[in-house]
Amino acid sequence: MPLIVKDYTWEETDSMVWITVPLKGVKANKVDITSCEQYLKVSYPPYLFECLLAAVVDCTKGSAQVGNGAVTFKLYKKEPVLWRTLRHPDADDKEIMKQKREEAQEELKKRLEEQQTKQAETKREHEKLAINEMMKLEEQERSRISNIKESERQKATEDLEKWKEEQQILAQKEKEKMLEAQREQVEAEKERDREERRRLRKARAGNIFEKEGKDGRAPPRENGKIVVKHTPRVFPTPVRESQTEQEEEWLRKQAEAKRSIELSMDADLKEEEKNPQWLQDKGNSFFTSGDYQAAINAYTHAIRMTPKLPSLYSNRAACHLKLRNFFKCIEDCSKAMDLLFPAVPQNASSRCKALVRRGTAFCQLELYVEGLRDYEAALQIDPNNKALAADAERMRHIIQATAEV
Template identity: 85%
Template sequence: MPLVVKDYSWEETDVMVWITVPLKGVKSNKVDITSCENYLKVSYPPYLFECLLAAAVDCTKGSAQVGNGAVTFKLYKKEAVLWYSLQHPDAENKEVMKMKREEAQEEIRNRLEEQSKEIAETKRQHEKLAINEMMKLEEEERSRISEIKESERQKATEDLERWKEEQKLLAAKEKERMLEAQKQQVEAEKERDREDRKKQRKARSANIFEKQSKDGAAPPRDNGKIVVKHTPRVFPTPGRESQSEQEEEWLRKQAEAKRSIELSLDADLKEEEKNPQWLQDKGNSFFASGDYKAAINAYTHAIRMTPKLPALYSNRAACHLKLRNFFKCIEDCSKAMDLLFPAVPQNASSRCKALVRRGTAFCELELYVEGE
C-alpha cells in the first residue's frame, strides 16, 4: 500500500493555483506525474499524492516543476473564481476517484495520440515543403543549364555566321583579284599583239619600198609554207572544251606544292618523316585502322611542310568529322576548297569529297540550310 501524502500546501487567486508537494527525500528522477483538467497524481514510491480538483484547469498552460525537494504545480483556472478548497467534495469517494483516475488516463492517452498526430502531420508538412523546395531548386537549375546551353548555341551560331561572312568576303576579294589579274594579262597580251602587228607592218612596208626602189615596180609576193606547231596539252580535254586559264592556275598551284615538298623543316627528322607523301600515306593507314588522332597528327605534320596540298586538309577534315570536331572539319574543308581552285575536271572528285564532308558537319551542327 502506498503512503498517501497529506502535508502538501496550496495557494490560489481568482485565475491561478499553486500546489507544492514534498518529495520526502525521494530522488527527482523517480517521480511520475499525471495531470488533466480536474485530476492530479504524483507517484514517488512509496508515497502517492492524488488530488481531485475543485474545478477544471487549463492543461495547455499549466506547468509542473521538480526541484528543491518538492514538486510545484502552477495551474491556470478555466473560470476566474475562488475555490476556497483544493479538493472536490467527492474526493473521499473511492469509486469517484477510481472513475476520475481512469478518465485522466484516457484523457492523457488521447492527448498523447493527438500530439503524435500533430507531430506526424507537422513532419509531413515539413517533408512536403522540403520536397517542393528541392523541386523548385532543381527546376531553377534546369532552367539555368538550359539558358547556358541556349547562350552557347547562339554564340556558336553567331561565330559561324561571322566566319561565313568572312569567308564570303575573302572569296569575293580573291575572285576580284583573279579577275583583275586575268584582265591585266589579257590587256598585256593584246598590247603585245598590237606591237607585233605594228612591227610586221613596218617590216613589210620597208621591204616593199626597198624592192620598188630597186625594180621601179611592186614585187610579187614570195612563195612560202606556213608551219603550225601545236603545244602538247597536259590535260586530255579537247581545246574547244578546255578552260585554259583555270587549268594553268591549277597547274601552277600543284607545281608550287610539289616544290615545297623538297624543303625540310627539322634536321632531326628521319628522311621518310620529311616526305609529305609518306606522312599522308601514314595518316591514311591510321585512319583505316580507326586511330583518328594519330592520323590528324600525321596530316598536320605534313601540312606544316606543304601547306598547299588540298588532299591533306580534306583527309584531316574526315578525321575531325569522325571525332565530331565539326567546326575544325568545316575549316579544313573550306581550306581544301580554296586550294582546289580553279574548278577543273581533274579536281572534281576531290572537291566533291570536301563538299560532302563540310555539308555533313553543318548538318551535325543542325545548320541544315548551310548543309544543303
C-alpha cells in the same frame, strides 16, 4: 506501499490555483507527473501525491514546473469561483478515485495521441514546403542551364555564320585575284602583239622606200611567205566566246595539280613520303596510337599531293573530332561529301562515316537540328545500324525538350 505526501501547500484566487508538492530529496528526473481536468498525480517513489480537485481546471493553459526541490502546479479554473478547499469531498472514496485515475489515464493517452497527430501533420506540412522549395530551386537551375545552353548555341551559330562569311570573302578575293592576273596577262599579250605589228609596219615601210625606182614608184612585191602571229590564250576559244566560270574552275584545278607536282618533286622528301597511300597508312597508324596531331599532319601532307581523295578528308575529320576542333571537322566532312559525289554503293560506307562525324561535331556545338539531319541521312544509307538509330532518337528527345523549355 507508496508513502502518501500530505505536506503540500496550495493557494487560490477566483481564476487560478497554485499547488506546491515537496520532492523530499528525490531527483527531478525521477518524477512522474500526471495532470488532467480534475485529477493530479506526482509519483516519485517511494512517495506519491494524488489529488481529486474540488472543481475542473483548464488543462490547455496550466503548467507544472520542477525545481528547488518541489513540483509547482499553476492551474487555471474553468469557472471563476473560490473553492475554499482543494480536495473534492469524494476524494477519500477508493472507487471514485480509481475511476478518476482511469479517466485521467484515458484523457492523457488521448491528449498524447492528438499531440502526436498534430506533430505529424506539422512535420508533413514542413516536408511539403521543403519539397516545393526544392522544386522551385531545381526549376530555376534548369532555367539557368537552359539559358546558358541557348546562349552558347546562339554563339556557336554566330561563329559558324561568321566563319562561312569569311570563307566566302576569301574565295571572292581569290577569284578576283585570279581574274586580275588573267586580265593583266591578256593585256600584256595584246601590248606585245601591238608592238610587234608596229615593228613590222616600220620594217615594211623602210623596205619600200629603199626599193623605189627612179620614177618614184615602188617596185612590184617579191614572192614570199607571210607569218601571222596571234595572241596566245590558255583556252582555244576567243574571249568573247569563253565560259568564265568553267575556265576559272579549270585554272584552279590546274594550279592545285601544279602545287602537287612541285611538292612531289621536292628533293628533301623521301621516296615513300611522296606516296599519298603511304602517308594515309601512316596517318591511320598515328590515329590508332592516339597521336591525333601527328595523324592530322600526315593526312594534310597527303592532301597536298592528292587533294581529290575523300578518305583523307574523312580521316582528318575524325582526328579533329577527337581534338574537339569541331568547325574543322565539319569543314573536312563537307569536303569529303563533295568528293564522294555521285552517291553509289561503292562509297556508301564512306558517306555514312562522314555524315556521322559531321553530325557528332554539330551536336557537340549543340546544333542538334543540323546534327539530327546528318544522322537521318546516315540512317538512310545504313538503316540497320541500331546504335546510330538510338543516337538519332536521343537527339530528337533533346530537341523536343529544348523546344518545350
